[in-house]
Ligand SMILES: [Ca+2]
């Protein structure tokens with residue numbers, strides 16, 4: 669869950685922060701809380717015990733770090749600021765178990781407690797080594813973020829995941845109408861229906877078992893399977909559209 673989420677984060681952040689190239693944890697929390705199917709909160713000055721308790725509860729922690737202090741021999745090139753995810757710990761070895769996107773060896777990579785606690789620094793322009801000690805505690809629950817509407821399309825974050833629309837895109841199917849307005853009026857927000865109802869299309873909608881053939885801007889009921897197969901059609905050709913949209917299309921004579 670979280671791993672995919674971390675990758676998506678960097679695509680989403682431009683929606684909230686179009687001008688930003690570096691992210692502090694509070695910006696990352698905003699992106700998570702607006703757009704991802706989980707939630708996060710900034711925790712200042714976390715102690716080792718607090719962090720272990722989170723990991724015991726199965727909740728990964730996002731840690732901002734001054735990269736040099738991580739002393740990861742696989743890092744290449746110079747980058748002052750780095751984020752990684754802690755997914756567990758090992759008291760015997762005194763290590764955190766990390767998912768570190770910084771190298772190809774980052775899966776289940778181990779950093780000592782001391783390394784993480786000392787490298788932990790939030791982004792501070794020009795002086796990451798002086799950044800505050802803080803992390804993001806994450807939760808698989810939407811919590812109070814269920815009601816956010818980061819892309820301002822009229823659907824809450826929870827609704828976007830229920831309906832399968834894109835939480836950070838105002839108009840998921842790119843048909844010129846926002847997600848919220850389409851669902852409010854009974855259209856599909858995840859399919860460009862106008863693009864589908866073209867000449868020759870075979871249409872079906874959830875509220876009716878009837879199949880229609882589009883011809884000259886009108887829909888024609890295909891009255892039997894015999895008619896359907898006689899025309900060389902197959903079921904894969906059916907396009908599902910909303911009851912609302914199919915109701916908008918003028919009806920012509922049935923195909924018999
Ligand atoms: Ca949306």
Ligand SMILES: [Ca+2]
Pocket residue numbers: 839840841842843844845846847850856857
């Ligand atoms: Ca749309």
